[in-house]
Amino acid sequence: MNPLWSYLLTAVGVTGLLLAGRMKRTGWLVGLGAQxxxxxxxxxxxxxxxxxxxxxxxxxxxxxxxxxxxAHQRNETPA
Structure with a gap:
């Protein structure tokens, strides 16, 4: 197995977490896609x-x- 997989999986996962932490909807979707x-x-x-x-x-x-x-539809921030 090509070690590039490890880097790709890490990059996609971290990107999703960073986006989610910045309250971006795409963060959760990127994380879901990473699965x-x-x-x-x-x-x-x-x-x-x-x-x-x-x-x-x-x-x-x-x-x-x-x-x-x-929460976003109600203009709230989830706890």
């Missing part, structure tokens, strides 16, 4: 434990995005 990359990585390397984590992280990113969206 598809993690799932591909898990399948390619046959490290299926990463599939479990990608589903869990995906759920957390989706839930946080929905919370952010609801």
């Amino acid at each position: 598809f990359l993690w799932a591909a990585y898990a399948a390619a390397t046959q490290q299926y434990g990463f599939l479990i984590s990608s589903f869990i992280y995906g759920y957390v990113y989706a839930t946080n995005y929905l919370t952010w969206r609801r």
